[in-house]
Amino acid sequence: MEKILSPFKNCSPRNFALDQDRLAMKSAVEHIHRQLGMSYRLGDGQSKPERENSIKYQASLNPSNKKEVVGFVEFGDEKDLETAISQCDQGRRSWGKTEAWERIQLVEALADWMQERRDILSAWMVFEVGKNWREADADTCEAIDFCRYYAREMASLSKPIRMQELAGETNDLLYFPRGVFAVIAPWNFPLAILTGMTVASLVAGNSVIIKPAEQSSVIGAFLAQGLKEVGFPKDSFYFLPGEGEKLGPLLVSDPRVDGICFTGSVEVGLSIIEGAAAKPKEGQRGVKKVIAEMGGKNALIVDEDADLDEAVAGSIHSAFGFQGQKCSALSRLIVHDRVYESFVSRFVAASKSLRTGPAWNPEFQVGPVVDDSSFRRIRRCIQDASSRLEVLYIGETDQDQGYFIPPAIFEVPDRSDTLFQNEVFGPVVAVHRVKSLDEAFEAVNSVRFALTGGIYSRSPSHISRARKEMEVGNLYINRSITGAIVGRQAFGGFKFSGVGSKAGGPDYLLQFLEPRLHTENTVRRGFAAEEA
Structure with a gap:
């Protein structure tokens, strides 16, 4: 007699808006x-x-x-x-x-x-x-x-x-x-x-x-x-x-x-x-x-016709979820010139609304980085970037009992810059302005990694090009670029x-x-x- 398992079904996440789930946690x-x-x-x-x-x-x-x-x-x-x-x-x-x-x-x-x-x-x-x-x-x-x-x-x-x-x-x-x-x-x-x-x-x-x-x-x-x-x-x-x-x-x-x-x-x-x-x-x-x-150095394109509200929400989640300490995390925002000022101002404003504090307290959206070594490395990265790049935002916190680093956002005009090329593994984002989709794809593919990436666009032809031209293992269209689900989004990249x-x-x-x-x-x- 053939042995049969029930069909695969993903584990449902807790909904902490519900009293039962919140109190259990x-x-x-x-x-x-x-x-x-x-x-x-x-x-x-x-x-x-x-x-x-x-x-x-x-x-x-x-x-x-x-x-x-x-x-x-x-x-x-x-x-x-x-x-x-x-x-x-x-x-x-x-x-x-x-x-x-x-x-x-x-x-x-x-x-x-x-x-x-x-x-x-x-x-x-x-x-x-x-x-x-x-x-x-x-x-x-x-x-x-x-x-x-x-x-x-x-x-x-x-x-x-x-x-x-x-x-x-x-x-x-x-x-x-x-x-x-x-x-x-x-x-x-x-x-x-x-x-x-x-x-x-x-x-x-x-x-x-x-x-x-x-x-x-x-x-x-x-x-x-x-x-x-x-x-x-x-x-x-x-x-x-x-x-x-x-x-x-x-x-x-x-x-x-x-x-x-x-x-x-x-x-x-x-x-x-x-x-x-x-x-x-x-x-x-x-x-x-x-x-x-x-690992990866993951990018998200904000096209000229993108829904900016969705793009901001997806970018915040992708960049600062678990303090950017995911191999899939967003660390490069590539924004079309026509929506650059509008999008970046909203993205920075949304980043400022995030509160940094202990992970055990659900009032905070940004927790600590994992240890002292990571804390020191990321701080050095931010200090180095601050000395040569335009600072769009560097958060502050009065939490000093742990390894807390609030979000940091920099404008990076030169895609050969180390902040644009190298993995940081922390809540740090490089924002890069482009004037065309061709330039956006070149920027995405200019790094040695090819893990996750995404595009916010309402143009079918631009989305079609992204499918063909973006060198990433997992491409996400009009959504955040983290959170792969087993059996749904098989996860992994190529290149390095x-x-x-x-x-x-x-x-x-x-x-x-x-x-x-x-x-x-x-x-x-x-x-x-x-x-x-």
């Missing part, structure tokens, strides 16, 4: 605030009130209050890395032979586990990375969606594909796991991206070493807890928090690691690709697979924005699998007796 935030300061061990992410070896435990701080410890996480060293790789290398054999349906059911169970705890998981993100309620809830929804979507994709891929029909012969295409995957995740979507990369590896039959970002390791620990609680075998995964600069290169170069799934900066991504392509070491089973999403198929799309799981073709001559000359 408020209660979760208050509950988690009382849970801060626990310790989390590597391996399975289990929490405990005390620290056995304080030297190995690193504090994760609340970016809204840098004196507040969210949790202490046990960071792995080279010995722990060896344990992780050995365990997953052993586990790949049995886990890879586990029936696909069993793996699918476990991933579905993980989605159910997250669904039951969605407000709690969201509240942890509010405290550990500074997401506001809506951004945190969207992150949790996306994690749940990844589980359900990839489970259904694997259900399809687990069935042999019959190739050409030929009398006396069968030809079947099947997919098998690759082996051991190292998942190296970012902090900006600490549950969604970490979950997506991890469950894609697991449901395909690979064992997984889970390396969360240092800034979001507590959230990573809860994913590991979920995997354990729903029944994933101990040797199918290993939770390995630690310093990326130390553990990353060792993971990439180890011959027992068959693939690396990474999201982060272009510099680190390219180093991973280079390391994976190095001369194979003894014991390496094959060419390492690398899936890398490496990454290598690999789009996350949340029909090709993604194929990267974690090896295709094999089985041909059988079915014209038998007698039958062998079955063994007793």
